[in-house]
Amino acid sequence: xxxxxxxxxxxxxxxxxxxxxxxxxxxxxxxxxxxxxxxxxxxxxxxxxxxxxxxxxxxxxxxxxxxxxxxxxxxxxxxxxxxxxxxxxxxxxxxxxxxxxxxxxxxxxxxxxxxxxxxxxxxxxxxx
Numbered sequence: 001x002x003x004x005x006x007x008x009x010x011x012x013x014x015x016x017x018x019x020x021x022x023x024x025x026x027x028x029x030x031x032x033x034x035x036x037x038x039x040x041x042x043x044x045x046x047x048x049x050x051x052x053x054x055x056x057x058x059x060x061x062x063x064x065x066x067x068x069x070x071x072x073x074x075x076x077x078x079x080x081x082x083x084x085x086x087x088x089x090x091x092x093x094x095x096x097x098x099x100x101x102x103x104x105x106x107x108x109x110x111x112x113x114x115x116x117x118x119x120x121x122x123x124x125x126x127x128x
Contacts (some may be wrong), residue, residue: 002034003027004076004105007041007097011054012108014067021128024113028071037068037078038104044097059095082107092121 012020013028048054056063060077086103093099102122105112119126
């Protein structure tokens with residue numbers, strides 16, 4: 001199964017944070033699943049780290065590649081199709097990163113791993 005990880009799902013997983021649901025943890029740990037992390041999430045992490053909203057225990061350019069490699073998580077770039085779909089989406093959610101993640105999940109036809117219940121208002125499968 002292909003899965004798109006929301007930013008917090010990725011961070012909680014690599015931190016071992018108990019906020020991650022048991023289902024989300026199992027899905028991420030299952031290497032038979034293709035786990036994807038959007039460049040939008042990487043952008044969000046970089047911005048929040050740079051303004052002090054997200055302390056990282058290692059430098060971004062060390063931590064992120066190491067965790068992606070260690071956990072066999074692939075990256076998902078955004079495309080014109082993802083952005084075009086975003087233009088048409090209703091504004092159930094105002095967060096630009098989350099809206100792009102939802103658009104990517106819709107276009108790719110894959111579920112998103114997220115605790116964010118507002119995603120349920122879109123035509124996307126949310127697992128948590």
